[in-house]
Amino acid sequence: MAINRTLALVHETELARAVGERVMARLMKGSVAQLLPPRAVLFEEGTEPEMVHLVLSGRVGLVASGGTDHEAVIETFGAGSLLVVPAVILSLPYLVSGVVLTEARIMMIPAASFRRALDDEPALARAVVDMQARHWRLLIEQIKDLKLRAAPQRLAQWLLRELGAGPGTVLQLGEPKRIIARRLGMSPESLSRAIAALEEAGAIHVEGRAITVVGRRALEMAAGGMTNTRG
Template sequence: MRASDIERVKGLPLFADVAPDTFRVATAGGHLQRFPAGTMLLLEGDPVDFLYVLLDGQVELHGTWNDHEIVLAILRPVSTFILAAVVLDAAALMSARTLERCEILMIPGDAIRTAMRLDSHFAMAVSRDLAGCYRGLVRNTKNLKLRNSTERLANYLLALRAADNSGGVVRLHHEKRVLASLLGMTPENLSRSFAALQKYGVSVNGAVVTLGSVAALENLAKPDPLIDNHAPRGGDIVADADAEVWLSDLTRAKPR
């Protein structure tokens, strides 16, 4: 593992303020692996032996039932995944599959749990990370239950814009098929939702989406700081909430 990779791992919220000794214990036995695109890293129901740290590439987390498969999250570097299963030493509830060629650090779950036991500060960092993941899922559930599919797409585009702080042109990070499932719709309806957003100044060209009128789009999308982690907050209370991890990876787009 390159020194620069170690620095990137240390940059994660999970390891950011951790004492060197603890970091050594926590990452003991970790090894870097490369996987081609389309590799199943983990099947739901499998016991989870490692904490995964994605250093390069994209990973999709999905769930299956009754022959249907839905995308639950897409991860981009640098981020960890299946921390909750590691903490509980439990079976995975989601499957993980590489969407591209990936570089992944695999850390034995035992090492993580040992480090937690030895260093309450690290255990607190794990708690904060999990609390952030939890809140990301709460936001996600509200998004799913309160908004229709076009509204979800509109908010997704605004979130992308906020993450990239690009003017009015954003790039989609994933295939539309995958994005559709992440947003809880079919690919056909994602197409139609994009078409419906033309009225609000949105035009699509492959992965490049131009937001002609952010104001009009916001008027439809009604972004809300209690659902969309990027949305402007009323006061300046709760700066800490930025520590949250937005499951759908947008904040991971660039180092924080």
């Protein structure tokens, strides 16, 4: 049962579609799938990469401690994502750790065989270019948020982006708020207050892990620039 399910999931990934049957089969040779519980660590900041991780289900976060006391969540990824290829490609130590957030099925591809495939399978290189391009844009957006928007604006911006993916007005949070707070570059307390502010403004309504956008217009205003005085 596990094998069937895993293979099906592998097939559904964007990577599989992009590189085709043969290359995917080659990548799978020597790879293993694992079902991991929350808090499992896939790889650790500062260590040399030995595997490439393909997320088949669940959610995984890139977490950085960087020598300081607390941790930052850089980004979280869901099914279909190929994790932290840069470290593998360059054979350099990871800059972040990979942590399972919700029970996740992970395909682990040996780094050496991934690098070899990258060199002699043009389709793989081409697919990786596209993936990296998309990931780059995620980070750029995030840096823009961090450098020129205040905490409540960042939340509003994030909500709009998450919403953009699905056309509904209800957003089911897939991660604890603590994780989202750190992803947004703020403390959990500040996230609480930012959420309260958006409710106050009539932009959203929150019930536990479900956020309903009741005023898309108000939400866009809050994301824009007018949050809490001080132009």
